[in-house]
Amino acid sequence: MSLPLSGYRIWITRPADQARYLTEAIIKNGAQTYTSPLLTISPAIDQGQLDDAIACLNQFDLAVFISPSALNAVFTKLSTPWPSDLPVAVVGPGSAKRAAELGVKHIICPATQFDGEGLLKELGAQTGQKIVLFRGNGGRDILPAGLSAAGADVTLVTAYQRSAPTLDASEIERQLQLGCDGIVISSSEAAQHLFNWAGGETRHKLQCALYFVPHHRIAEALQANGANNIVQTEAGDDGITHSICRYFAPVLSPKE
Template identity: 85%
Template sequence: MSLPLSSYRIWITRPAAQAGYLSESIVKKGAEVYTLPLLSISPATDQSELNDALSRLVQFDLAVFISPSALNAVFAKLNSPWPKDLPIAVVGPGSAKRAAELGAKRIICPPTQFDGEGLLQELGAQTGKKIVLFRGNGGRDILPAGLSAAGASVTVVTAYQRSAPTLDVSEIEYQLQRGCDGIVISSSEAAQHLFNWAGGETRLKLQCALYFVPHHRIAEALQANGANHIVQTEAGDDGITQSICRYFAPVLSPKE
């Protein structure tokens, strides 16, 4: 029996350090994977904010992490175990999985709506709470503003730096010629980087490509750049893989 993604070629655009599990999952379903990181992740330019927050973790009632990259950046700098009484809140299953891998025991994650709004709803009132929020440079303000409105005192920390990668037009053209049956885009920023870079015939080809995205905001960013062949997937790496498999599953003819 052939695997559900046999003969398909899927592009994964996650940052390099976050692409492994999803790539392996899709390869196990039979696809060929091409990795094209559309975000570069590096340490925060100024480490003083992060160092200060880590020196007084025990003073906080809750730590919020925007992404797996935020978790990686913070846990890489820890000089002692994570405080056992300090719960970790995340916006989606990918971050929840990474937090568990790093040894976190108390993890809060929305059950269905995997974004800042979903986490705010899950957390509810935070009157008098001290919350530290770890994110990349220039993140959305929905969570800090929402937590403050819920009564918390919020310390926002830039834990890592996001930047646009340097893309090679000849390499992308070569990969398009080799085949592109679908492109997984995991953030609106990554979608914007792709189309900020692409011009001419390459841009037209990318506008005609099929995209798999786990959130409607990413679909909106793609549509704003002229891409309209978009499938919204389930959240998390397993959900994305399952959604891609369902999309490409052959339609069985009814029995005569």
């Protein structure tokens, strides 16, 4: 029996430090992959703010991490193990998996709705709690505003910088000619960077492409740029992989 993705070529646009597991999972299912990050992750400009927050972790009741990149930025700087009595809250299974890999024992994650709104529902009332929230520059305000409205004292920390990459037009065209059966986009910002960059015939080709996205906001960002062939996947790397397999080979890809 052939693998579910044999003969297909999938583009993965995750930041470089988050693409490895998903790429390997898709390759194991038979696909060829092309990795072209649509977000560049770099250290926060204000390292002092990050250092100060890490130095006083014992003053907080809860630490919230918006993404695996936020976890990586903080844990890279830790000189001692994560405080055992400080729970970590994350918005989705990718971050939960990364937190577990980093040794965190008490992880809070929504059961179904993997976004800021879902985490707010999971956390419930936070009256009087001191919360530190680690995120990238310019993150959405839904979560910190919701926590503050629930009575929490929230400290916002920019743990890393997100920026648009420099894309090589000739390389993207070459990759389109080699074949693109689906593009995985994992953030609305990444989708916007792609279409901000693309023009002319390249933009038209990208509008006609098939996209796999784990959240409806990403689908909305793609639709706003003229793309309509969009499949919303399950969450997390395993969920994305399973959804892609099910799309291309539904008979061959029962869920494990």
